[in-house]
Amino acid sequence: MSRITLPPLPFAQDALEPFISARTIAKHHGAHHKSYVDKANALIAGTRYADMDVEDIIRESARDPGAKGIFNNVAQAYNHARYWESMSPGGGKPQGALARRIKDDFGDLAALDAQLQDTGEKHFASGWVALVWTGEKLAVVDHHDAATPVLDRHVPLVTIDVWEHAYYLDVQNERPKYLKQLIANLIDWKAASARFDALG
Numbered sequence: 001m002s003r004i005t006l007p008p009l010p011f012a013q014d015a016l017e018p019f020i021s022a023r024t025i026a027k028h029h030g031a032h033h034k035s036y037v038d039k040a041n042a043l044i045a046g047t048r049y050a051d052m053d054v055e056d057i058i059r060e061s062a063r064d065p066g067a068k069g070i071f072n073n074v075a076q077a078y079n080h081a082r083y084w085e086s087m088s089p090g091g092g093k094p095q096g097a098l099a100r101r102i103k104d105d106f107g108d109l110a111a112l113d114a115q116l117q118d119t120g121e122k123h124f125a126s127g128w129v130a131l132v133w134t135g136e137k138l139a140v141v142d143h144h145d146a147a148t149p150v151l152d153r154h155v156p157l158v159t160i161d162v163w164e165h166a167y168y169l170d171v172q173n174e175r176p177k178y179l180k181q182l183i184a185n186l187i188d189w190k191a192a193s194a195r196f197d198a199l200g
């Protein structure tokens, strides 16, 4: 049974313009993300991973020297699903419990935004930046290649793709510009606030 799915985009392909083009979204979701999903399903078929939850596949395959391909593709499928649900055309501001926690852990939203930007700019090569709930506090973390907060049992509230394929068609190598536009205009803080509330 196929456990990994390609979720539909929660917005129209051109909804994030002018910051992220429809061309980038089409390729990123329809080719890159789809390829990770297809490869993940092909690789787990008939293995002990086939009936596990996605997060269990990620944690188990990370410890399995023979499952590098499974880890990379399943973790990338997971990370991309988190990325799409982290953005919306309206952006918005953190609400309720998440807004209060941001004040406690970062001082204010501007300080959190600056940390997301700085971490994304300094991350070397391909990877991910995320705002996570560690179980005790909010934190900004970065991960290389396909690695993910799931490995630390952290809950990603906002996930930002810093692989070049996320921005190269639009701003070429200007990752700081991609980050600045995304952080200022596209983070779906309403959805992140709901995810935080759902943690109880």
Ligand SMILES: [Fe+2]
Binding pocket: 028, 032, 080, 161, 163, 165, 166
């Ligand atoms: Fe990506």
